[in-house]
Amino acid sequence: MKSFYQDCLKRLKRTEGDGWKMITIDGVVGVGKTTLMDIVVNELGYTPFEEPVVNNPILDRFYYDRERYSFPLQVFFLNERFKHIKNASKLNKAVLDRSIYGDVIFAKMLKDNGEMSEEEFNIYLDLFKNMIEHCEPPALMIYLEISTDEAIRRINKRGRSYEVDTEDAYWERLNKEYREYFEAYDASPVLKINVDQLDFENNPSDREYVITQIKKELDVLNV
Numbered sequence: 457m458k459s460f461y462q463d464c465l466k467r468l469k470r471t472e473g474d475g476w477k478m479i480t481i482d483g484v485v486g487v488g489k490t491t492l493m494d495i496v497v498n499e500l501g502y503t504p505f506e507e508p509v510v511n512n513p514i515l516d517r518f519y520y521d522r523e524r525y526s527f528p529l530q531v532f533f534l535n536e537r538f539k540h541i542k543n544a545s546k547l548n549k550a551v552l553d554r555s556i557y558g559d560v561i562f563a564k565m566l567k568d569n570g571e572m573s574e575e576e577f578n579i580y581l582d583l584f585k586n587m588i589e590h591c592e593p594p595a596l597m598i599y600l601e602i603s604t605d606e607a608i609r610r611i612n613k614r615g616r617s618y619e620v621d622t623e624d625a626y627w628e629r630l631n632k633e634y635r636e637y638f639e640a641y642d643a644s645p646v647l648k649i650n651v652d653q654l655d656f657e658n659n660p661s662d663r664e665y666v667i668t669q670i671k672k673e674l675d676v677l678n679v
Contacts, residue, residue, distance in 0.1 A: 564577075
């Protein structure tokens with residue numbers, strides 16, 4: 457029996473090739489996705505597509521009133537990520553900080569927690585499935601795995617007030633949902649890197665370790 461996530465992703469457009477020539481980076485809030493994207497850009501010459509959190513009119517309000525803003529926020533993200541991946545698909549070397557493939561993680565969690573209604577979730581899911589039919593799998597999905605405690609430590613260090621004020625249970629649920637998603641994800645090759653003990657932003661040896669793992673995977677995939 458296919459999981460919920462496998463059912464969502466089965467609508468991905470499959471071709472005789474290896475999918476779109478892009479890298480997508482995913483993981484919970486605070487895990488270092490944007491930092492790793494910047495490293496991939498600088499080290500490997502990829503074109504970046506950053507997660508649309510800047511100039512997002514809803515994000516900060518969402519954390520203080522999730523029932524009110526969960527649906528419009530998810531539709532906003534879904535639409536922006538669809539725009540990004542359409543533009544990225546036209547390039548030979550693109551890297552995305554989060555992407556449409558994993559957008560459904562947040563919507564499902566909010567619905568399961570009663571912060572998005574069934575009616576809203578069904579509308580969102582129809583949109584997601586309609587959009588994903590026009591997408592091919594990425595060449596490589598990078599999953600930055602982290603413990604919830606370490607993610608919270610990094611969130612607090614970053615200091616965005618709307619994230620710091622969010623209860624720890626929210627991050628625990630999100631991390632659990634991410635683990636379930638990547639246990640089910642089979643749309644493309646996945647490079648899983650546990651970053652609990654890594655600081656690739658400030659530690660050159662950690663940065664070299666991570667970029668070496670990515671290069672090895674890309675060589676194997678001939679990307």
